[in-house]
Amino acid sequence: MTDTATPFPNAPAPSTPPAEPRLTSLSHGGGCGCKIAPGVLSEILRQGQAAMPLPPELMVGIETADDAAVYRLNDEQALVATTDFFMPVVDDPYDFGRIAATNALSDVYAMGGRPILALALVGMPINVLSTATIGRILEGGAAVCRAAGIPVAGGHTIDSVEAIYGLVALGLVHPSRVRRNADARPGDVLVLGKPLGVGVLSAALKKGRLDAAGYAAMIDSTTRLNTPGPALAALDGVHAITDVTGFGLAGHALEMARGAGCDIRLRWADVPLLPGVRALAEAGHVTGASGRNWAGYGAEVALPAAWAAPDQALLTDPQTSGGLLVACSPETAPAVLRIFRDEGFAQAAVIGEVRPAAGGAGRLQLG
Template structure:
């Protein structure tokens, strides 16, 4: 199935057939990443580095002066869909999300491009870049440069730079016991992408996949001004459980989650039919020891809680008395599926699912 895009006249190329994985499902498993980063040099000596690698945050933050801090991140992956324009849009939206998750406003991007030039015609590669540029234009920023290589598998993404006031930086380490957890996007991107690769996704499912993964998390730049917002991260490759666990570890708290978060249309039926990603299984193997599940929880529900989200929503930890204000804001900004999914609590760094 090929989506209708400005490049619909291109000769069809099944991009996903050229890659062993796709989207944020390409990410290294959490346990593997932790092992690789173990023993990396400490960054505490850099006094202007407000956020580094210590707490698995979404981007680095460097204080420039009393009123500005630089937010810097990079994100790239292999195709999650076959339409080149859509692939570019999804990858760019995902990369910019890290800036928004820190409370920042993007200011420019650089493209990261690796393509098998013996397999993809220039027009297809150009369409990928055009898709990414269209998202950056919607965010009000230029793609000001980049770097390209000839690679075995198609890879595209961005280096994204933004600005935030130093007093309004949002991190995953400042949640408080009693905070309500708000998720801005419904889950199920990994299941939909797996169904797509198996040619079991209908047009409605594909439309839901594209709509979710290309929706900019721009509301994040407004959250730092709300007093009750304590911590934010975005839900991507490690799934809702994994990124909630990062909040717990960063803040030294536990979290209680419900077993039925909002789902994209059609996802439950596909999950019940056994469709899941390999990344979902790897995620559970990496952090399942720090998650407490009810004994009667169905496997498909667990799969959805570990489902990798390409360009997923924001997970916001906020004071209970600010929750209604935040929900109203994010829904007004177009996140109609936004919902309360849990609560932070005092206790060990673990997630409990009810």
Template sequence: MKDSASTPEPVRLTSLSHGGGCGCKIAPGVLSELLAGIPATQPYAALMVGNETSDDAAVYKLNDQQALIATTDFFMPIVDDPYDFGRIAAANALSDIYAMGGSPIMALALVGMPINVLPKADIAGILQGGAAICAQAGIPVAGGHSIDSVEPIYGLAAMGLAHPDQIRRNSDARAGDVLILGKALGVGILSAALKKNILDADGYKAMIDSTTLLNRPGATLGGLNGVHAITDVTGFGLLGHTLEIARASGLTAKLRYADLPWLAGVQALAAQGAITGASGRNWASYGEHIMLDPSIGGTQQALLCDPQTSGGLLVACAPDTVTQVLDIFQSEGFAQAAVVGELTEGPGQVQVA
């Protein structure tokens, strides 16, 4: 019989939330409805990037040499380890700065925690994990805001800088551009497997290694004339974020399923049913704009819509810049960076062969 005075069982972070990571995002179709009545931002002359094309961050021109990049990102736990959760959330938030072609300069912590449920040591671990990633990025966590909430929530409001000419919008892709993906896919599948207690130690390590790898190449890629557009693949899945580039740029994106990089074990886990609910919600929101080859089945469709947390950069670049882009990714430790498709003239849609 267990002693009533013994140490209580540890609280699983993922048991305290109804969703996790970027899978918590409001579905793109619903989000479009919510934002439909928001006034346009065009009258502000110095605002280089607002909400008009669902880009990764807002950008405000300070002067001829500097543009301020601002973003915020937060979510509920995707893993049970507090320190890992903090690291993942911070890396995910900073990714939006890199996706605009900039470098982060400062962050503020956004913290909502069930104070009477979650041990204070766990909350401290989350904050320490976030601070560690910011230190790795060379920036301070200079403050923030906290509340007592029902579910654990953590993230950052992040700011960065870039030369105005280095800002890479999702609307500037060109016909003939090649699409390069910086990280392997499948984070949502691995997180679903973790919740089902079917993810092994190697799978967990692969998930942590991917989600805590800072998308630093974005700051360098923004300085290449041949790089025309960058975004990061997060909660709307590869199809959703590719569609954002295609629609914003007035082009058709063509992806090759066979060329997509996957984290180890992801496709087998998906076949076992380790699929998030967000995958289905994503497809319901934008599936009418996607043309899938008949050979692509339901499991593959779910993989293409799989929400990525702290996912890779998706880069649209001129064909003669491909080798340079891949070399930059490789030099920063992105071993699975790969060419996955191209952009052509045509309606704003995505085709997958």
């Protein structure tokens, strides 16, 4: 007879490992909603910027709050360098890794460049998250890099109180095809590549109010690489490109207006939105970053007389891995839309125009 008695009858029963917390519960803010508020950031940069000589090869630095630095290597190549990282915006570790990597690579595409390699930036609470969960985050990031045709060639890790993941992204662009956010011209029209509403969806998710369809729309948008960037930059009629991220559509349009010394008018009715976000915003599912954004730049925005609070929340909604915002000549707009749609951006739309400055330059008007 087989002896089935417990060899150590007085030993305690094996304990069940504690369940891991939701990723979003570990962060005070997720995705690009983690960004320092625009007004506070401007003050920090003013105080911390030391005067120093800049090399002539530096084509784009911090002077216009652009998406990436660009350094001219030779007559045919310029290096695009950027970094982006944040705390979880979703609970699925693989999806979090994909979103963070897509968002980081977007800055290279926004300059007109093609990524060539990435380095991982990883900060994890190793006493809270399992190595399997952390591994899934990194797998998600690596999958996006494979889709972009580049390796994750290294990186850096730390033990952190909050989960943090992102990339250093490097790319190449021909010097004549660098597209800054500051070169829009009066008469240009504005084309937005992705619909708005990621911040609203993430707020609803954190409160348990996002359904499966809303989550699917959020993941589809935030993991769609902004690959049209290089083809757009190759068009002579495209004058400026940026991507819409943590400061919302209003904040990044204002950066474009300030850099160009122009005003921008947006036709709010033409701005595409992700499905269901207006109803969620009306129900109060908005991020704290939306209010901080408005506090930072709201004085520079002229709103219509009849303007609802949910519209303001969507205008300032932080977009994690948002779409490209393109300033181009009106005759180039059909080609811009064709490039977007050929690469899977079906909701790309003309949403406004660039105007000569009226009074103080760099203002935004909603119509």
